[in-house]
Amino acid sequence: MLRTIAHRLTLAPLTLLLVSFVTFIILRVTGNPVDIYLDINRTPEQVAALTERLHLDKPLLVQYLIYLRDLVQGDFGQSLQYGGPAIDAVITSIGPTLRLLSAALLLAVTLGTVAGLVAAVYRDRFPDAVLSALAVAGQSMPSFWLGILLIQLFALKMQWLPTSGSGGFKYLILPALTLSAVLLPNFMLVTRTAVLDLMNEQFVATARAKGLSRIRILLTHILPNAANPLLSFLGIQIGTLMGGSIITESIFGWPGIGRLMISAVSNRDAPVVLATVFLVSITIILANLVVDVLHSIIDPRIRH
Amino acid sequence: MRTRIVPVLAALFSLSATTLAFSAEKTLSVAAAVFPRSLQTGQSSFAALSLIAQTNEALVGRDNAGNISPGLALKWEAVNETTTRFHLRQGVKWHDGKDFTAEDVAFTINRIVDPKVGYGLLARIGQVSGAKVVDKYTVDITTKTIFPTLVRGLSDIVIEPKHYYEQAGEQAVIQRPIGTGPFIYKTYVPGDRYELTANKDYWGGAPKYENLVIRQIPEAATRVASLIAGETQIIEEVPVDLIEQIESSGRAKIDEITTSAGLILTYDVRKPPFNNPKVREAFDYAINKPAIFKEILKSRGEILDGQLLTKSTLGYNPEIKARPYDPEKAKALLKEAGFNFKTTVPLATQSGKYTSDVDIANVVAGMLNEIGVNATVNVVEGGVWSQMSTALEMGPLHMIAWYSLGDADFSSVWFTKLGKRSVWINEEYDALFTKARSTSSEEERVKYYNEMMALMHKENPAMFLFGLPSIYAVSNSITGFGAASDKVLRVNKAELK
Secondary structure, rough: OHHHHHHHHHHHHHHHHHHHOOOOOOOHHHOOOOHHHHHOOHHHHHHHHHHHHOOOOOOOOHHHHHHHHHHOOOOOEEEEOOEEEHHHHHHHHHHHHHHHHHHHHHHHHHHHHHHHHHHHHOOOOHHHHHHHHHHHHHOOOHHHHHHHHHHHHHHHHHOOOOOOOOOOHHHHHHHHHHHHOOOOOHHHHHHHHHHHHOOOHHHHHHHHHHOOOHHHHHHHHHHHHHHHHHHHHHHHHHHHHHHHHHHHHHHHOOOOHHHHHHHHHHHOOOOHHHHHHHHHHHHHHHHHHHHHHHHHHHHHHHHH | OHHHHHHHHHHHHHOOOOOOOOOOOEEEEEEEEOEEEOOOOOOOOHHHHHHHHHHOOOOOOEOOOOOOEEOOEEEEEEEOOOEEEEEEOOOOEEEOEOOOHHHHHHHHHHHHHOOOOOOOOOOOOOOOEEEEEOOOEEEEEEEEEOOOOOOHHOOEEEEEOOHEEEHHHHHHHHHOOOOOEEEEEOOOEEOOEEEEEEEOOOOOOOOOOOEEEEOOOOHHHHHHHHHOOOOHHHHHHOOOHHHHHHHHHHHEEEEEEEEEEEEEEEEOOOOOOOOHHHHHHHHHHHOHHHHHHOOOOOOOOOOOOOOOOOOOOEEEOOOOOOOOHHHHHHHHHHHHHHHHHOOOEEEEEEEEOOOHHHHHHHHHHHHHHHHOOEEEEEEOOOHHHHHHHHOOOOOOOOEEEEOOEEEHHHHHHHHOOOOOOOOOOOHHHHHHHHHHHOOHHHHHHHHHHHHHHHHHHHOOOOOEEEEEEEEEEEEEOOOOOOOOOOOOOOOOOOOOO
16 A cells, blocks of 8 residues: 555646646746736836846746746745745635635535435435435536525524634534535435445345345435445545635635635736645645545555 | 544634634724735735725825825925925824834835836836925925926825834845834735734824724625625725615615726727727717716716816816717718728737626627627737736727826826837827926816827727726715725724714
8 A cells, every 4th residue: 555655746747747748838828927017108128137047038838847946945925915935925815715615515515425425325315316306406606606695594594603704613504505515416426336336246135135224224224335436436526626615715705715716817917826726736636645545444455 | 543633624614713702892894806916015916006005105195086285295395306205193103002104204215216226116206306304394305307297196106114114124124014004004915805903103193993804705796795794894806787786785785986097998009990080989979978978887987078188187178079870971980981891809808807897898799799890809818918018919990998096197107208108109198198298287287188189089099998997985984984086995084983
């Protein structure tokens, strides 16, 4: 297993390199920071100074290599928007995003598993029909719309929760719910399918023949075996969740990395964009690694 | 396992140390759409000035309607053509208790006129060469040439404390600004909130509440919800389609004012088809401006009178009227001009930059389609836009707004060679602009600007659409707040019921 981890970790820098290269080139090709940061009354000296500072006078590839050289020394560069080190801006906003992501993940996984189980057990009966219909509705509902709907209902009508902003636990509920909706319906459907597949397996028939209770079979025989497809699914969806957080953060005024990223992209603040992409990529790589490790713990066959 | 998860969850969802208000302290909460990247002075965005103006003040004050009034300077007079003397308000103190004096003014002006500092608003006082202390409360500001917009320009330049810069350095000033204004810095979290406390010793009278919180809520529907839910009392940038929701809530009302921004459609007059003046004129006749104003802007703001300037701007020409909507005449003019109806005319616009920008662009394109012009809307992302704009390659048609801040000089400059933004260059226009800049007689300046507006109306370098509105929504529990034409938040006179 250690070998698997080591192997994956050696691949990680390659992924990061590729991601940073593509991001860097796209940013540079689609907008010139000099045009954004110096207004029309700029002097040629100002243009020359900024161009030199950002190495814009050099070929793109050289610019990228300079960026890499600084990066190796742990320097993500100075944020053009904020003045300070780019990494500082990213670190202050990654906390709120991680909080939001973990809450959404927790919600999606617990609710999704329970709903999936119920739907599978009551296959083609009323609970299944309702839950599956809800899942399809949830899948096709844009988070943007759902977010506003939740605000209208829970913050305006019921007045239980705040509309937006960050603070205590109650500020987290609506954004987490909105973000979890990106994942929850799919998670439920995957659980349902996995459980249904397993129900036809011989070991389930054996367990039933032994006279075990239905609930016991479900929890101790079927669910552990369903964990594998669910984990794989989760690994793929973490990126989607990250993407979904950008919209959710905007709706709820949540001060996270998604909004930082939007403003950094539109201001062509390359150091911040790259630092963000870097951290997000690392998060996704690590999350997938954790998923893989869990896989091999759950299923010994994968270890070989 | 469970015992281990609980503390982790608790840490994840840890309550931040926001104090719950059990005290009698009153807090005013404002929701802004855009936050600046930092509190650094000189950033040329309204969002930045709006936050900075809570703590720091300029020599010259400006009210919601754009009128000039005494600020940190009580009065001013011309010493000679290029020197203006400012008599400062006495007894004003910085938030740290030190006296505000002429030293601070001279320090601020001399610091920012150095191009190396990169002060974004320097263009407002572009002709200023420096400032000199005359005595503790008198300061002379000198300009390179006659500079008629000096006083108005200074209303955007906040004065900063010399002693604080010298003690703590520029970064500290940005991180923790000290001013003379009605509110004192408490904490700033970019993208989230700006918290301030009332300055009880404010020379203009202490605010009637203790705390001011300005929150950034980028999504308009959420801003509106926060107001109706009572979490905020004032919200900025209300989109016209949400006005009804606010009015029908019974908890808040709309407060609006026309800004000095003229929204226009600029033609690329260098290339066909718009190098032909007849085509430009035809396009002007093809657009039903009153209908767009009524349906899209819900009659907020104003319809421009065939010129760049809004009605309240110095230099506005009352004799010019917008061309009427006349699609038949438009078609006839296009035929006369030999317009090729097969060419696509893309209309470039940004999204969310101005009130209802994309909606307006779509309707304009639709009206052009009605007279047989193959017009399309091209929504351009901000970074790409600035690149196109610097290269002066905006495509055949682009929608943009120019702010005059009450004086024609500030917006008309963008059509001169000097402004470096115009593809339409007219020697006569440029000469008039130079004349207007070289006299301090307001009467003469108005005359020149009137002529410039008439010239533009005749030549049609752009189609003049609307004076954009600035729309706020205010809770019924607030009095003493008004919408600002320059979008700078002025809340120190507000009262909470």
